[in-house]
Amino acid sequence: MNPLEELLRRVPALLMARRNLSRNRIRSGLAILGIIIGVLAIASLGMFGTTLRTGADQQLGDIGNEISISPNLQEGVEELTDRDVDEIRRAVSDGSVVPIRSDSVLVSRGDQQTVTTIYGMENPGAIYEASDGRVPDRLRQGALVGSGTAELLDIEPGNTIAVDGRTYRVSAVLAEQQGISLVNPNSAVVLPMEDVNGTGYSQVVVSAESGQAANESAVSIREELNEREERVTVFELQSITSGIDQFFGILNTFLIGIGSISLVVAGVSILNVMLMSTIERRQEIGVLRAVGVQRGDIIRMILAEAGLLGTAGGVVGALVALGAGVALNSFVLNDPMATFQPINFFYVVLAVGFGIGTSILSGLYPAWKAANERPVEALRN
């Protein structure tokens, strides 16, 4: 005897249920199809949401890891001092601190010239990458040119430019920053700190390892520097990214809600199928009751039928949904394996659970109705 038959013999409700379902294959098949569609809708809409969020995260990059500290002009603080920077360094446990001094000056190459922002930075490598040339860890000499300025003045690494009358060799053209950025270098020139006029700093950028680390740094910086007076304002891009995350959370719930509606429809179709099949089998159920089968066993038998419909629909629906997820992710993200992440398995399990739950719930009324029919009534011809 094979294991399936062995199981069916052990659980007579399952045996009877399976036989009953095979009686009208088309009807059972259609009921299963309803569940497949419902499960597919929930699981694939959930995964669709994940894909959207992953795509958006890729676009945003890791700006959530950066915070910006600027002097609080309303309190009369014009610029940040070396003491402030030291305090910030102490408050930040892991991550690089980049003080920035800025000014606006005339930049020229050959006979072309333009007024741009210049940033003085000691360690621009912590926040910028080069598209051409190399960004040194410590900037002691030479200039880094933003992509916009480079294009305007036709600059390449190795060229010589004049900034505010002094000449610099260009060591790199910076990669164009897309989207949101705390210190946008695109139409600026970055110079060594001491070459920019002034003693204080207009801004300090902290680049941390993760959004959470950035947030922790922001909290301790506020504690340290704003203890006596509101000396600085701390701006976290994380507040934007967490807002975006929240939006996608709502979007996902909404999508899954839409999917659930189709599952409710599938539940109604199972209710219909089970009701019809119990009415058709009224006499048979009467015979079962007459020969000594208890009410509870009748209920179990009919719930097993509904459960089998739900399980079959759930399993097929889950497989189809995973297939759809792979297709979607290879198309949108170019990464089919992005389907197999924990959150997506959660959606699939959720959908299958909903599918089986809906089926069993829909079987309750027909089961109760069949079990409570008096066998004398059912057997009357």
Added chain:
Amino acid sequence: MSHIIELQNVWKRYETGGEVVEALKDVDFHTDPGEFVSVMGPSGSGKSTMLNVLGLLDTPTEGTVLLDDRDVTDLSDREMTARRKEFIGFIFQSFHLIPTLSALENVEVPTLFGDDPAARERATTLLERVGLGDRLDHRPDQLSGGQKQRVAIARALINEPRILLADEPTGNLDQETGRSVLDLFDEIRREDDVAIVAVTHDPQLSDYTDRTVELVDGRIQ
């Protein structure tokens, strides 16, 4: 007392749309192990109603039902079901086999929901005894009327009942097949000491029965 089942002053009334139908009127009835009783009477005289009360499928409006000397009139549905399983085998006029199950599985049905590992063996033996040893895996639609009736008889016997209740057991069979079913009944009550109560219009039954009860208009004559 050795009566296996007994009805004392049983009344059964049906109320339909304000009108009261008295299907059984003060019926006293009993049967002993190994006895074969036929119940006869015109249509609508209450024969099926009496059989249902005897089989614990229906409860009397008034009166008492004793099964194996115990009062079973007011038992719960659960207990009634358990007593039916233990004491009573049913044979229906239209067989009422389950179409999706094989002959063997149909015979096993009364044992299915319960732990009974020997059931399959008993079912096989019973089917061999009713002459269907070579039809174990046939489904009802692959069997003739007489064969179906014999599967139904085997099903009624699977739990070794003390009483066999049959409503028109030969009603759907030709005379010869009917006779072979009646021979089987005769063998069962002799060998297994089972009491048989059969409702019938079939006069050839009287060749087999110990006595005949005549119901007219709900009263035993």
